[in-house]
Amino acid sequence: MASIDSMTELLVDQLKDLYDAEKRLTKAIPKLAKKATNDQLRSALEEHLEETEQQVARLEEAFEHMGETARAKPCAGMRGIIEEGNEHVGEDYEDDDLRDAVIIGSAQRVEHYEIAAYGTAIAHAKLLGQNEVVELLLESLNEEKAADEKLTEIAEGVVNLEAANQDEDEESEGAMAGLGVMLGRKRATVSQRATAAARPAGSRKRTAARTSSGGRSRR
Numbered sequence: 001m002a003s004i005d006s007m008t009e010l011l012v013d014q015l016k017d018l019y020d021a022e023k024r025l026t027k028a029i030p031k032l033a034k035k036a037t038n039d040q041l042r043s044a045l046e047e048h049l050e051e052t053e054q055q056v057a058r059l060e061e062a063f064e065h066m067g068e069t070a071r072a073k074p075c076a077g078m079r080g081i082i083e084e085g086n087e088h089v090g091e092d093y094e095d096d097d098l099r100d101a102v103i104i105g106s107a108q109r110v111e112h113y114e115i116a117a118y119g120t121a122i123a124h125a126k127l128l129g130q131n132e133v134v135e136l137l138l139e140s141l142n143e144e145k146a147a148d149e150k151l152t153e154i155a156e157g158v159v160n161l162e163a164a165n166q167d168e169d170e171e172s173e174g175a176m177a178g179l180g181v182m183l184g185r186k187r188a189t190v191s192q193r194a195t196a197a198a199r200p201a202g203s204r205k206r207t208a209a210r211t212s213s214g215g216r217s218r219r
């Protein structure tokens with residue numbers, strides 16, 4: 001393989017890497033979306049799949065601006081992140097919201113890797129005065145950042161939604177729920193479940209009695 005001896009070649013090499021990463025994601029994201037239970041998460045992933053297809057097209061345009069044919073060079077980093085994500089998501093989870101939380105974590109690892117890769121490529125394109133390439137990559141970078149932020153928002157909801165459903169059930173039984181108490185308990189749903197399982201039976205009963213006035217009563 002010929003050595004890279006200019007900034008231009010270095011940028012083209014990064015475009016090839018990104019091109020491979022994005023193409024892999026057009027196959028990996030639908031698999032994640034299929035395993036997601038939370039509607040918001042599923043539609044965020046489906047939306048990001050559409051964006052990813054646009055990002056592939058943008059990279060093809062960037063290659064054109066550089067006078068190069070669009071070609072992918074295997075991106076070992078993205079291959080590893082996708083592989084690890086599939087492994088984690090494929091584990092057995094007692095609750096769907098736990099799997100959703102893992103899907104969010106996997107998707108955010110992808111986004112952060114892409115944010116770093118686009119950031120570097122943009123810096124190099126700027127140095128080369130490749131303004132059209134800068135614009136194209138910047139558009140994709142902003143989509144990655146927005147996707148990451150959206151996933152952070154959904155992450156809170158994934159833990160909260162289940163507790164919210166329980167609150168509805170309890171309200172129909174006439175239980176009162178103060179909003180502050182609800183929010184505090186919802187945020188703790190997953191960790192409470194873990195600690196409740198580890199607690200002796202007597203203290204578990206006390207927890208159930210305490211939370212019946214507006215918190216959760218899962219088991």
Ligand SMILES: [Fe+2]
Nearest residue numbers: 022052055114
């Ligand atoms: Fe992307």
